[in-house]
Amino acid sequence: MSGINRKRENLLTSMAAHVLEHGLTTASLRPLAKAAGTSDRMLIYHFGDKEGVIAALLSYLAEGFTAGLDAMVPPQRFTSQGALLTAIVAAMRAPMAAGYARVWLEIVAASARGEVAYARTGGAIIDGFVDWVQARLPEGAQPRDARALLTVLEGVMVMDAVGHGDVADAAVAWVCRTSADGSGDGGK
Amino acid sequence: MSGINRKRENLLTSMAAHVLEHGLTTASLRPLAKAAGTSDRMLIYHFGDKEGVIAALLSYLAEGFTAGLDAMVPPQRFTSQGALLTAIVAAMRAPMAAGYARVWLEIVAASARGEVAYARTGGAIIDGFVDWVQARLPEGAQPRDARALLTVLEGVMVMDAVGHGDVADAAVAWVCRTSADGSGDGGK
DNA sequence: TCATGAATGTAGCAGTTGCTACATTATCGG
DNA sequence: CCGATAATGTAGCAACTGCTACATTCATGA
Numbered sequence: 001m002s003g004i005n006r007k008r009e010n011l012l013t014s015m016a017a018h019v020l021e022h023g024l025t026t027a028s029l030r031p032l033a034k035a036a037g038t039s040d041r042m043l044i045y046h047f048g049d050k051e052g053v054i055a056a057l058l059s060y061l062a063e064g065f066t067a068g069l070d071a072m073v074p075p076q077r078f079t080s081q082g083a084l085l086t087a088i089v090a091a092m093r094a095p096m097a098a099g100y101a102r103v104w105l106e107i108v109a110a111s112a113r114g115e116v117a118y119a120r121t122g123g124a125i126i127d128g129f130v131d132w133v134q135a136r137l138p139e140g141a142q143p144r145d146a147r148a149l150l151t152v153l154e155g156v157m158v159m160d161a162v163g164h165g166d167v168a169d170a171a172v173a174w175v176c177r178t179s180a181d182g183s184g185d186g187g188k
Numbered sequence: 189m190s191g192i193n194r195k196r197e198n199l200l201t202s203m204a205a206h207v208l209e210h211g212l213t214t215a216s217l218r219p220l221a222k223a224a225g226t227s228d229r230m231l232i233y234h235f236g237d238k239e240g241v242i243a244a245l246l247s248y249l250a251e252g253f254t255a256g257l258d259a260m261v262p263p264q265r266f267t268s269q270g271a272l273l274t275a276i277v278a279a280m281r282a283p284m285a286a287g288y289a290r291v292w293l294e295i296v297a298a299s300a301r302g303e304v305a306y307a308r309t310g311g312a313i314i315d316g317f318v319d320w321v322q323a324r325l326p327e328g329a330q331p332r333d334a335r336a337l338l339t340v341l342e343g344v345m346v347m348d349a350v351g352h353g354d355v356a357d358a359a360v361a362w363v364c365r366t367s368a369d370g371s372g373d374g375g376k
Numbered sequence: 377t378c379a380t381g382a383a384t385g386t387a388g389c390a391g392t393t394g395c396t397a398c399a400t401t402a403t404c405g406g
Numbered sequence: 407c408c409g410a411t412a413a414t415g416t417a418g419c420a421a422c423t424g425c426t427a428c429a430t431t432c433a434t435g436a
Contacts, residue, residue: 023301025297026301028394029393029395030394039416041395041396041415041416044394045413049394050393050394050395102297102301105296105300108293108297108346109213109290109296109349111350111351112290112293113214113290113294119350123352125350126347126352130355144361144362145362147355147358148359148362151340151343151346151347151356154347155340155346158346161296161307162296162310162311163307164311167314167335170335171336171339174332174336178366217423218424228423228425229385229426230383232426233382
């Protein structure tokens with residue numbers, strides 16, 4: 001498990017750094033190889049074909065993404081949906097997260113284009129993210145609360161991307177307003 | 189103003205159809221030209237360079253997008269944010285809108301990548317969309333209500349793209365729940 | 377009619393793409 | 407030490423990219 005896997009790991013680490021800076025869907029083999037200190041020939045050798053390279057990069061980035069989330073918003077119960085959303089938005093707007101945000105939106109766009117590998121990874125990230133949010137909501141919060149919050153968060157990322165953080169702020173404020181008096185309204 | 193502009197219009201119409209089916213950022217001159225019944229040579233001649241072609245296509249698509257919105261959700265005052273959001277989501281999920289949704293997410297991703305032409309167009313579309321939403325909310329609704337609703341809508345599009353319409357539905361339901369008892373809560 | 381400009385066709389260039397064929401070196405078990 | 411397998415280098419192919427040079431046709435006004 002050591003040699004070959006460590007080699008792949010090293011390659012993926014270097015390539016992921018390159019992707020976080022230059023984008024994923026526009027990445028081609030030779031620049032990726034150069035960033036990893038090897039040749040396109042070797043990437044094909046190790047990953048089969050470009051699709052394999054991208055697939056490996058996708059799961060590697062997904063891992064790093066969820067790990068980074070834990071680092072930025074530690075696992076504590078927040079007092080309301082609004083408080084949690086505010087914290088996440090602040091974290092996502094930190095410069096450190098910019099690369100991931102960029103790649104995430106590339107994954108979304110590729111999914112919309114029908115690229116199944118991207119859609120699968122994107123769906124998996126959302127799945128994990130829902131649980132991640134749920135674990136940070138107040139004890140009584142329902143799954144639907146986590147889902148709603150996450151949807152708003154995605155909208156915030158879109159708005160930020162097109163330079164309308166102000167519009168996104170209105171949504172965050174709205175969530176804060178409607179969730180301030182406790183998150184569980186008992187349904188209906 | 190007739191000849192040359194009509195020619196450009198015809199080219200743009202054909203190319204836009206191609207883009208709505210095959211994507212914008214991956215579009216290259218020769219396929220675009222073929223779709224328009226001409227040659228890459230002529231696209232450069234009419235639009236200067238590829239950047240000019242893309243810019244023209246972007247504004248042309250933006251026009252068609254806002255026009256299509258009016259057709260799908262006529263300008264009437266809805267009774268609540270939830271009712272309006274439900275109507276828009278239904279419209280955006282119609283097969284007819286799939287191409288626009290795809291292109292829109294491409295614009296978002298390109299904006300996140302720092303491509304200024306895309307970010308400018310994307311921002312302008314959001315600006316127009318905010319007004320469009322506001323005009324359909326109840327009389328007393330505040331601008332922040334339109335902004336919040338629009339942010340949620342963008343989140344819905346992201347979720348739909350990665351195959352998690354169920355998560356998006358939770359957000360729509362949540363908006364319906366919290367806006368059912370009248371949209372103007374007087375602030376705070 | 378004819379000259380001038382716009383409009384279009386043909387060929388091609390230099391660069392990038394993913395990928396492959398072939399040869400060479402490195403490594404390690406016997 | 408040696409033979410097999412893994413790992414890597416070198417060169418290149420065919421397709422595509424945006425774009426250009428050059429030649430030609432077309433229309434239109436003097």
